[in-house]
Amino acid sequence: MTSHETSARGPAPDLTTTVSGLVLRALTPEDAAEYYAVLDRNRDHLSRLGDHREESAATPAWVRARLGEPPGRDLRYGIRLGGALIGRIDLLAVRPPAYGTGYWLDRSHVGAGFASAACAALYDHARRSLGATEIYAGVTHGNDRSTALLTRLGFEQVTVFEEYTRFRLRLTPGGPFRGVGEAEGTGGARGAG
Numbered sequence: 001m002t003s004h005e006t007s008a009r010g011p012a013p014d015l016t017t018t019v020s021g022l023v024l025r026a027l028t029p030e031d032a033a034e035y036y037a038v039l040d041r042n043r044d045h046l047s048r049l050g051d052h053r054e055e056s057a058a059t060p061a062w063v064r065a066r067l068g069e070p071p072g073r074d075l076r077y078g079i080r081l082g083g084a085l086i087g088r089i090d091l092l093a094v095r096p097p098a099y100g101t102g103y104w105l106d107r108s109h110v111g112a113g114f115a116s117a118a119c120a121a122l123y124d125h126a127r128r129s130l131g132a133t134e135i136y137a138g139v140t141h142g143n144d145r146s147t148a149l150l151t152r153l154g155f156e157q158v159t160v161f162e163e164y165t166r167f168r169l170r171l172t173p174g175g176p177f178r179g180v181g182e183a184e185g186t187g188g189a190r191g192a193g
Contacts, residue, residue: 012026012075012076012077015121015122015125016121017117017118017120017121018117018120018121019081019113019114019117021081022079022080022081022114022117022118023080024078024079024080024089024118024121025077025078025080026075026076026077027067027076027078027088028067029064031078031085032060032063032064032067033060035063035067035078035085035088036058036059036060036063038086038087038106039055039058039063040058041106042104042106042107045106045107046104049140049141049142049143072093073093073096074091074092074093075090075122075126077089077090077091077122079103079105079114079115079118081109081114086106086108086109086114087103087104087105087114087115087118088103088104089101089102089103089118089119089122090102090103091132091135094136096131096132097130097131097132097133097134098132098134098135098136099130099134099135099136100135100136100137100138101119101122101135101136101137102137103115103118110145111145115149116149116152116153119149119153120153123153123169123171127172131173132171133170133171133172133173134168134169134170134171135155135168135169135171136158136166136167137166137169138161138164138165138166138167139164139165139167140163140164141163141164141165147167150167150169153169154169154170155167155168155169156169156170
């Protein structure tokens, strides 16, 4: 498997965003040390609302094992700014053409438009290249920044559960994606379908 091969479809392409120097690149085992370093300095940030529990308790061995697992039909991307890893975003092949998503950013990069640009690039790719018609995200109650981000991207609240709210984005194949280039409110979401 090459460093960018993360999907049963073959190599996951690098995805550019509307922010200069911000690129989505497949996360691979070669990224384990850098990914662990980002997780390690963000333990409190990732677990403050009770989500991202596994990531906030990660060890170097856990990271190597997780990044060594083939993602199957899912897309697993590192969010990179000027080459440096600043977060993660995933597209989960729940029931294609319906997908789930999850994302998070290093706390020092929150509020600068990076999550918005990363989400827009991935969801537009899903619409254009994978024929995605729906994307779902689960947001832990209290994560107002992530709720605001998803709302700006066109997601609608569909279900409220005890610990989180499920949101859905409807996509029109071949149509424009209205979230591209819109303003930021960041945070994190976990895949939900």
